Amino acid sequence: MLTQEENDFLTQVGPGTPAGALLRRYWLPVGVHEELSAEHPTKFVRVLGEDLVLFKDKSGRVGLLADHCSHRGASLLYGRVEERGISCAYHGWLYDCEGNILETPPERNDAIMRSVKHTAYPVQSFIGLYWAYMGPSPAPVIPHYDVWVRTDGHRNRYVQPQLDANWLQPMENSVDPAHLQILHQTVIGRGRTPVSTTRGFTDDVESYEFYLNDFGIVKKRTYANGTVDYHPLIFPNILRQGNATQIRVPIDDEHTRIFFVRFTPTEDGSVVDDPDGLPVEFIPSYKQPADRLHPFTKFTMESVQPQDHMAWETQGPRANRATEHLSYSDRGVVLYRRVLKENIERVAQGLDPFGLVRDPDHETIDTNLMESIAQQREGSSARAPTRAPAQA
Ligand code: FES
Ligand SMILES: [Fe+2]
Structure with a gap:
């Protein structure tokens, strides 16, 4: 038997939770290769309580970004993938796989591009799965089981x-x-x-x-x-x-x-x-x-x-x-x-x-x-x- 507090301690996975912090120390599969294609280059995934968008840009890089755009929160699931990343469908803010903001249409806002970093997690492609690492740097490796x-x-x-x-x-x-x-x-x-x-x-x-x-x-x-x-x-x-x-x-x-x-x-x-x-x-x-x-x-x-x-x-x-x-x-x-x-x-x-x-x-x-x-x-x-x- 566990107390309610002990149960929460072991089971809760969201950001800031103790078990969530443990699980964020390992690479986790978040999708399979077939889930991203030229026709469907984005996929919504919720992992460890975080709403994210997995995408493949037109250069073939795969990224995992927070779902809500840093501008005013529209979902990046509907973003348009381009050579350099994914562009929000609403006003076009363009993100690369590292969460850098490369463009801020309609204007160019250097202050935002310098200071705002969109939540982004590294992704690896391995054995037909996309794996994400959501913990602190440096990331470990995927074990060679x-x-x-x-x-x-x-x-x-x-x-x-x-x-x-x-x-x-x-x-x-x-x-x-x-x-x-x-x-x-x-x-x-x-x-x-x-x-x-x-x-x-x-x-x-x-x-x-x-x-x-x-x-x-x-x-x-x-x-x-x-x-x-x-x-x-x-x-x-x-x-x-x-x-x-x-x-x-x-x-x-x-x-x-x-x-x-x-x-x-x-x-x-x-x-x-x-x-x-x-x-x-x-x-x-x-x-x-x-x-x-x-x-x-x-x-x-x-x-x-x-x-x-x-x-x-x-x-x-x-x-x-x-x-x-x-x-x-x-x-x-x-x-x-x-x-x-x-x-x-x-x-x-x-x-x-x-x-x-x-x-x-x-x-x-x-x-x-x-x-x-x-x-x-x-x-x-x-x-x-x-x-x-x-x-x-
Ligand atoms: S909400 Fe994404 S660019 Fe405005
Ligand atoms: Fe069983």
């Missing part, structure tokens, strides 16, 4: 339907291994009938362990038949499971955008010309109506992800942890909250948080990818405790 940098296979990108819930709910789920055998029992049984629907396949599992490694929290399940699986949580906002990373990006305190990046190695280890060349897939809504909240919508519950989205959204737009009752099997959740709190405090002290990488030439980071893939194959042929697509 094996799933993201290997070239001996194909990467697939999926964008989940918007999660209408706070980011911490899916993250806590990532260190909650017990739910797999219960919430997902209709999917993982594959013909078997559970002892009871209350316990699901809980008795398949002998033990759970949690420990910290260099980049996050590993949750380890040991099954009664001797097999073991590991689902690392990459701190602070990524689940590594199977061949995927599930990257949870807070839109604001009550909404989250989730990007899946999967890596499938070639059988013979051969390098692929364009590992990121496969088209992105936008997953349709898991609930009907798609734009309503519980209890005014119904989740399909037909596979793992809709089941997870049901659990996360029905906890509430921002779960009230003052009324929860944690049990022994929630110790991974407790550990994650402790690590999160400690790192929020590190950032408040001006220190780098857990997992931040600054060396651009660092070695590829092994996230247990090959073992996870082997375990998943073994699981699906022998015992089927897991399912390849999308679980937690």
